[in-house]
Amino acid sequence: MIRRLTEAHGPVMFHQSGGCCDGSSPMCYPDGEFRTGDSDILLGELAVGLDRDVPVWMSKTQFEYWQHTHLTIDVVKGRGAGFSLEAPEGVRFLIRSRLFTDEESATVNG
Template structure:
């Protein structure tokens, strides 16, 4: 719940257990990391994982939330404002699957790739987001 007891907190992003495990490995090897949801350029529309601060953010980016990966660590997730306009009604879950990772993303050498699983917010979730 947020400060107002009548408005539930709704997360825009989540992470699977498998992706959280890989993120803990990446944090151990690289220090803090971050995601930026690619807008379809070089690597399609993929969640790109970078050392925190290596991807330059600006006013054109929206902070979607932070992924709890355990061990008192979190990973911020960002998206361009123009892409957010299309995805604002969806909940995004970052997962990991076997395959070639995005060329610039930290998971590439591990033989896996991050991907987004999405679903529409429920009416109750959409109402809670609108109330914020």
């Protein structure tokens, strides 16, 4: 899905705001369309076999809740958020999470 969206819209990015409803879903935008700032943190980049990796941002307040979890961006059938690029595709992105194991936590925090 990310490759398809990139072919249609150019480079993309994700932002996880942590709001209610669709705001708690990862939103996919053309890269740079969603302005990040001091209230956001770059979690990392998805290596999806494109010319460039896909940045994944999260609000710092949401990161405080999720900093001890392993996050996976998944895509499932269903209606996407109105502002996210996948909405017309009949799918939506969602976050799957689990707590870090003790070993993972030691690696991340150590």
